[in-house]
Amino acid sequence: MQLRTLIERILQLIPVLLGISIIVFAMITLTPGDPVEIMLGDQISTPEQEAALRRDMGLDLPVHERFFRFLSNALVGDFGNSFFHRRPVSDLILERLPATIELTLVAMLIAIGTAVPLGVVAAVKKGTLIDRIATVASIFGVSLPGFWFGLLLIMLFAVHWHILPVAGRIGYDFEVPKVTYLLLIDTILAGRLDSFLDALGHLILPAVTLGLPMGAILMRVTRTSMLEVLDQDYIAFAAAKGLGRMRILIRHALTNALIPTVTVAALETGSLLGGNMIVETIFGWPGLGRLVVEAIFSRNYPIIQTAVLLYAVTYVLLNFAADIVYTLLNPRVKL
Amino acid sequence: MTEAQMLKVRGLRTTFRTRHGAIKAVDGVDLDIGYGECLGVVGESGSGKSVAFASIMGLVRPPGRIEAGSIMFEDRELTTLDPREMQRLRGKEIAMTFQDALTALNPAFTVGNQIAETIITHDKSDGSKRDRIRRARARAVEMMTLVGIPDASRRVNDYPHQFSGGMRQRIMIAIALACRPKLLIADEPTTALDVTIQAQVLDLIAEIRATLGMSVVIITHDLGVVAEHCHRVLVMYAGQVVETGPTENVVAEPRHPYTSGLLRSIPRLNDRNARILPIKGTVPEPINLPDECRFRPRCPMSADGCRVPIAMRKIGHDREARCIFAGDEP
Amino acid sequence: MTSAPGLPATSAESDRSILADNLREFRENSLAVAAAGVVAVFALLAAFAPWIAPHDPYETDLFRRLLPPAWEQGGDWAFLLGCDALGRDVLSRLIFGSRVSIAVGLAVILIATTIGTLAGLAAGYLRGIPDAIISRLCDILLGFPYLIFAIGLIAMTGPGFQNIILALAYKEWVLPCRVVRGETLAAREMEYIEAARALGASRLHVMLREILPNILSPVIVVATFRMAHIIIVEASLSFLGIGIQPPVASWGSMVSDGREFLLDAWWVSTFPGVAILLLVLAINVASQGLRDAFDPRLQR
Numbered sequence: 001m002q003l004r005t006l007i008e009r010i011l012q013l014i015p016v017l018l019g020i021s022i023i024v025f026a027m028i029t030l031t032p033g034d035p036v037e038i039m040l041g042d043q044i045s046t047p048e049q050e051a052a053l054r055r056d057m058g059l060d061l062p063v064h065e066r067f068f069r070f071l072s073n074a075l076v077g078d079f080g081n082s083f084f085h086r087r088p089v090s091d092l093i094l095e096r097l098p099a100t101i102e103l104t105l106v107a108m109l110i111a112i113g114t115a116v117p118l119g120v121v122a123a124v125k126k127g128t129l130i131d132r133i134a135t136v137a138s139i140f141g142v143s144l145p146g147f148w149f150g151l152l153l154i155m156l157f158a159v160h161w162h163i164l165p166v167a168g169r170i171g172y173d174f175e176v177p178k179v180t181y182l183l184l185i186d187t188i189l190a191g192r193l194d195s196f197l198d199a200l201g202h203l204i205l206p207a208v209t210l211g212l213p214m215g216a217i218l219m220r221v222t223r224t225s226m227l228e229v230l231d232q233d234y235i236a237f238a239a240a241k242g243l244g245r246m247r248i249l250i251r252h253a254l255t256n257a258l259i260p261t262v263t264v265a266a267l268e269t270g271s272l273l274g275g276n277m278i279v280e281t282i283f284g285w286p287g288l289g290r291l292v293v294e295a296i297f298s299r300n301y302p303i304i305q306t307a308v309l310l311y312a313v314t315y316v317l318l319n320f321a322a323d324i325v326y327t328l329l330n331p332r333v334k335l
Numbered sequence: 336m337t338e339a340q341m342l343k344v345r346g347l348r349t350t351f352r353t354r355h356g357a358i359k360a361v362d363g364v365d366l367d368i369g370y371g372e373c374l375g376v377v378g379e380s381g382s383g384k385s386v387a388f389a390s391i392m393g394l395v396r397p398p399g400r401i402e403a404g405s406i407m408f409e410d411r412e413l414t415t416l417d418p419r420e421m422q423r424l425r426g427k428e429i430a431m432t433f434q435d436a437l438t439a440l441n442p443a444f445t446v447g448n449q450i451a452e453t454i455i456t457h458d459k460s461d462g463s464k465r466d467r468i469r470r471a472r473a474r475a476v477e478m479m480t481l482v483g484i485p486d487a488s489r490r491v492n493d494y495p496h497q498f499s500g501g502m503r504q505r506i507m508i509a510i511a512l513a514c515r516p517k518l519l520i521a522d523e524p525t526t527a528l529d530v531t532i533q534a535q536v537l538d539l540i541a542e543i544r545a546t547l548g549m550s551v552v553i554i555t556h557d558l559g560v561v562a563e564h565c566h567r568v569l570v571m572y573a574g575q576v577v578e579t580g581p582t583e584n585v586v587a588e589p590r591h592p593y594t595s596g597l598l599r600s601i602p603r604l605n606d607r608n609a610r611i612l613p614i615k616g617t618v619p620e621p622i623n624l625p626d627e628c629r630f631r632p633r634c635p636m637s638a639d640g641c642r643v644p645i646a647m648r649k650i651g652h653d654r655e656a657r658c659i660f661a662g663d664e665p
Numbered sequence: 666m667t668s669a670p671g672l673p674a675t676s677a678e679s680d681r682s683i684l685a686d687n688l689r690e691f692r693e694n695s696l697a698v699a700a701a702g703v704v705a706v707f708a709l710l711a712a713f714a715p716w717i718a719p720h721d722p723y724e725t726d727l728f729r730r731l732l733p734p735a736w737e738q739g740g741d742w743a744f745l746l747g748c749d750a751l752g753r754d755v756l757s758r759l760i761f762g763s764r765v766s767i768a769v770g771l772a773v774i775l776i777a778t779t780i781g782t783l784a785g786l787a788a789g790y791l792r793g794i795p796d797a798i799i800s801r802l803c804d805i806l807l808g809f810p811y812l813i814f815a816i817g818l819i820a821m822t823g824p825g826f827q828n829i830i831l832a833l834a835y836k837e838w839v840l841p842c843r844v845v846r847g848e849t850l851a852a853r854e855m856e857y858i859e860a861a862r863a864l865g866a867s868r869l870h871v872m873l874r875e876i877l878p879n880i881l882s883p884v885i886v887v888a889t890f891r892m893a894h895i896i897i898v899e900a901s902l903s904f905l906g907i908g909i910q911p912p913v914a915s916w917g918s919m920v921s922d923g924r925e926f927l928l929d930a931w932w933v934s935t936f937p938g939v940a941i942l943l944l945v946l947a948i949n950v951a952s953q954g955l956r957d958a959f960d961p962r963l964q965r
Contacts, residue, residue: 019805024817031821139953143946145897147904148920148938155927155934233438239394240433241453241510242426255443274812278901282924296820296907308809308817316808331494332442 009323016316024309025070028301029063056081057302079306089302093288093310098181099169100280100287104272106184106203107211111272112265115215119222119261120254123230134219141216146275150209150282157205164201167284174198206283210275214268221264226257259330266322273311340407341518341550342368342391347404349383349390358622360386360399362574365647368518373544373551375561375582377597378571381618384554387571388520392431393421408518427457430511434523436503440495446506447491450475453513478509482539501532505539512543519544520552525560537564558594559601562586570594573619573629576647578661580654590656593630628658636660687882690958697954703947711763718757719743722914726752731930747932749922755932758914759940765826765915766944769899770892772830777837778888784838785845786872790853800846803839811836812898816907824907833895844887848880882959889952893945900941916941 036053045053057080058066073079079089122134158166165171169183174195176186184203187196229235230253238252276289284290288307295303349361361383368374378384389395391406393413406413408429413421433439441449451471458467472491479487482505495503504524511519521540525533537553541564544551553565561568561582568585570578570593578591589595596614616633628634628641640659647655692698710717729752735742746755788799806814818832852858853876861875902908903917911918916937923933 015801016804016808019801020808023805023809027817027821139946139949140942143893143897143942143949145900145904145917145920145938145941145945147901147917148934148941151920151924151927151934152938155931159928233433233435234441236394237431237433237439237507237510238441240392240425240431241456242422242424243452243456244422247456252441256441270810271812273810274816277812277816278905281905292816293905293907296816296905299820301820304817304820308813311813312809315810329443331445332496 006324009320013316013320017313020312020316021071021074021309022067024305024312025067027308028305029066031301074306074309080302082300082303084298084300089306092291092303093306096286096288096291099285100276100289102182102184103203103206103210103279103285103287104269104276106207107272107275108214108269109211110207111211111215111218111268115218116222116258116261119219120226120249120257122219122223123226123257124249126227131223134223138216138219141212141219144212146209146213147278147282149212150206150279153205153209154282164205169202169286170195170199171202206279206285209282210272210279213271213275214265217268218261218265222257222261225260226253229253229257232256255329259326262322262325262329266319269318270315273315339370340367341370341372341409342366343405343407344387344391345405345407347387347390347406348402349386349395349399350402351399353398353622356622358620359574359624361390362624364404364571364574364576366569366576366579368550368552371544371548371550372567373541373553373565375558375565375568376552376554376571377556377558377561377568379556379618381573382571383574384571385522388431388522388552388554392425392429392520393418394425423457426453426511426516427514428516429518429520430514430516431520431522432504432507432511432524435527436507437495437500437527439507440503442495445492445494446479446498447472447475449495450478450491450506450510450513453510457514474513475509478513479506481512481543482506482509484509500528501535504528504532504536508536508539508543512547515547516549518550518552520554522554523556524553525555525557533560540564557601558586558597570597573624575629575657576655577630577658578654578656580650580656584654590650590654590661591630591658592634592636592660594656596633687955687958691954694954694957697951697957700947700950700954703943704951707763707944707947708767710760711767714760714764718754718760719745720754720757722753722757722761723912724753728752731926731933733930734932737932746936747930749919749933750926750930755919755936758919759916759936761914762916762919762937762940763944765903765909765913766896766899766941769826769830769833769909770896773833773837773895774888774892776830776834777891778841778884780834781838781841782845782877782884785842786849786876788842789846789849790868790872790876796846799842803842806836806839809836811894812901815898815902816905819902819907824902824910826909826913829899829902829908833898837891837895840891841884841887844883845880848883849876852876852879886952886956886959889948889955893948893952896945896948897941 036050036057036059054060058069061069077090079093081087082089082092085092118134122131125131154166157164174187174192176183176190176192176195179186179189183199184196187193187199235248235253238248243252276287277293278289279285280287280289281293288310292304292307294300295307344364344366347361347364348359351358351360364383364387366374366387376384376388386395386399390401391408391413393416395401401414404414408424411420411424413424416424440446444452451468451474454471454474455467458471460467462470476487476491479491484490484502484505490498495506498506504527508521508524511521519540524536524540528536537560540551540553543549553560555561558568565582567580568578568582569576570585570591572593578585578589578594585594586598589598593614600614614633619629619632626644628637628643628645631637631641634641638659645657645659647657648659648661649655650661726748729741729744729748731750732744732748732752733740734747734755735745737747740747744754744756746759748754749758784799788796809817814836815829815832818835819828822828822832849872858871858875861871866875899908900915900917900920903915904921906918906921908917909915919937920934920941923930923935923937926933
């Protein structure tokens with residue numbers, strides 16, 4: 001029964017994912033002008049190269065055949081070649097992916113790790129100075145333009161105080177063998193504390209910049225839902241049972257207050273995925289976001305198309321996962 | 336009263352400080368509960384009956400505060416008791432059930448979990464954690480059986496929303512009784528229930544009171560419930576006790592006009608033609624109350640003598656009422 | 666129209682007074698009113714930029730290159746907030762830049778709210794196939810993170826004022842649509858709607874004259890707080906260089922202009938950033954005030 005409904009949920013994903021692929025495919029197809037000409041731009045190319053590119057992109061086929069080719073290729077991870085790099089798009093993206101995953105995960109951890117405790121404290125200490133500071137910080141957090149906030153952090157921490165590096169992922173002296181491709185983990189696996197700290201130093205400013213808007217919204221949601229929960233009879237009843245204050249707050253209140261927070265957290269990962277491009281550009285972070293921005297300027301359509309598809313699919317799957325967590329937290333909802 | 340009392344409250348005053356002034360929710364309440372006794376506390380909403388017992392449980396939330404009075408539970412003074420001691424006492428020696436079990440049970444946990452939680456919290460015995468959990472689980476099933484939930488060993492893993500209203504109420508009672516408290520405070524135990532289930536729940540409470548030999552307080556706005564189940568009754572109005580005495584005497588011959596009004600407003604099942612007479616007006620806002628009989632504005636017998644604060648007057652050896660027309664010498 | 670006792674005589678009339686009540690409540694929230702005032706000041710700056718700006722925002726003069734703000738050493742009171750790398754007056758560019766932010770924000774919100782409201786009404790009131798199509802489309806568009814979708818579109822259509830507005834509006838209508846659909850589903854069960862239908866009012870009449878006025882409050886709230894977000898997104902795109910193109914002064918591209926001079930000319934990047942923050946903050950605070958006034962459930 002449970003398994004069947006889970007499978008039903010998964011089946012419901014299919015039309016959404018299919019629709020996303022259609023839109024991503026249409027983005028290129030409906031672009032005015034000859035994509036090959038636009039892509040080649042000022043680059044010197046021979047007619048043979050042009051014809052090859054045309055064939056490679058399937059421009060000689062009718063639209064529906066092109067779409068099915070796009071879809072079946074995408075399913076096996078073949079996204080065509082980047083003419084500019086003269087390499088498969090999937091290679092280029094895989095190369096950049098770990099940096100983006102590491103940055104996004106750490107940003108998410110920072111956002112959730114500060115927002116949830118702060119939201120709980122603000123709700124418990126409602127009306128006090130802490131609550132007011134948290135509320136003001138939250139509204140600033142959603143109002144700050146990330147690209148400017150990032151520059152401000154660079155200006156202060158890197159340029160002015162020289163505490164943290166300006167850009168990049170790790171210093172040249174601190175390279176470690178790649179195992180997971182996530183530097184924070186690789187440096188620990190290599191047993192090099194200095195490298196770990198260097199990687200962390202590079203990571204902290206971009207991660208804070210990226211996580212800020214999500215953290216601000218999550219803190220508000222946590223505070224609101226926590227306030228609502230603290231007013232419930234079951235909290236007073238838990239106190240009447242003689243439970244300790246921490247047990248009441250964490251087990252009885254927070255478990256229920258987290259239910260809406262999980263949903264919003266998943267939705268807000270959208271701001272992390274979109275923010276990648278900006279934050280990676282400002283901090284010279286060698287990830288997927290910067291690859292996309294570079295691709296826009298070099299009109300490298302296959303890369304843009306693949307990246308947009310990848311981001312969208314990731315986002316849909318994250319929200320699907322949140323749906324499952326929501327159900328686990330909330331026994332009233334059957335899967 | 337001369338016999339030993341379990342709970343002795345004197346001059347209890349609980350106030351809520353708000354922007355508009357201090358709300359005296361409970362204003363000088365005296366009450367006694369004897370061992371094995373069932374006391375009914377009656378009043379409309381806003382009469383201060385719930386706040387009075389929240390004060391006894393130490394559960395008044397800010398901006399509320401106990402400003403004066405004494406609460407003696409056996410040999411302990413609860414108003415000055417260390418908060419940790421108070422927490423140990425809650426749920427173990429004095430337990431409470433709420434009006435609506437649907438909102439009082441946490442929707443996120445199984446009922447067995449919620450019963451066992453209380454038991455483990457108050458279990459100060461030795462033994463490994465695993466042992467204590469196992470024992471608490473077994474006891475949870477036992478408690479569910481005691482309160483009359485069929486197939487308890489299977490249903491212990493169900494969530495509150497999977498039970499009917501009456502069953503949920505029983506589970507809440509099971510939680511309250513899990514540690515065999517000396518005193519059970521049942522706040523509006525029947526209000527959220529259908530009439531037929533009301534009687535079942537009240538019978539259950541009476542039965543368990545007899546089995547476990549505990550004392551029970553039933554807080555209600557329904558004098559009918561008290562008449563059937565309680566030895567003594569305490570009528571509250573606007574933060575004060577206005578009448579107290581053995582239930583049969585009070586019901587047969589009320590000495591405070593408010594009590595008479597409450598009695599007239601009980602629907603009678605056997606007499607369809609009898610009119611229900613609601614008391615005119617509403618409970619006054621317990622804020623900036625004038626120094627006079629608080630029931631005077633609604634009282635059918637108010638007189639000039641009612642414009643001063645009225646003290647409780649003794650009627651016989653076991654009754655009291657707060658009315659100038661009550662008392663042995665009118 | 667007939668009206669049963671206890672029912673509102675006509676929906677529009679009763680609703681106008683709800684909206685009026687809401688607005689009265691909003692006016693009592695002094696912080697929100699102050700924020701609305703700040704938004705109004707920005708709007709005036711944008712509207713009258715050519716008359717207010719002290720200099721031509723496009724006039725370059727290499728002698729004024731990276732001139733510091735007036736109060737710094739070497740500053741000139743004629744150029745209050747200093748000049749950028751081409752010697753253009755930062756203050757004048759800021760004032761003209763407000764035009765871009767506000768115009769893009771307003772245009773996107775107007776397009777998206779109009780389309781979203783109509784689509785939401787149709788989906789919620791007609792149900793059936795229109796609802797299935799519109800809801801499915803919303804689900805699919807919501808599958809794209811906001812900025813990614815806009816960047817993908819702009820990468821294809823190229824930058825520029827119109828393209829940005831379209832790229833943002835393509836997805837933005839989904840939010841008002843969802844809100845309106847939900848409200849419409851609830852409203853269509855109301856007695857006065859049934860009464861209007863029983864009296865033979867056409868579907869279009871019921872949707873636009875009976876339901877729409879009743880659900881305006883949440884639509885306004887969504888529109889205002891989304892506008893704040895759109896202003897940030899436009900600035901982000903312009904910052905990346907794929908939004909409003911130079912030489913047009915936009916706050917995002919001004920921040921980008923100053924990136925190379927963080928050390929020696931902090932003012933080039935700082936002031937436009939402060940301007941974005943101020944405007945967005947003001948819209949957010951005002952929007953929060955609207956939400957508190959409109960939705961009694963959220964009042965705390």
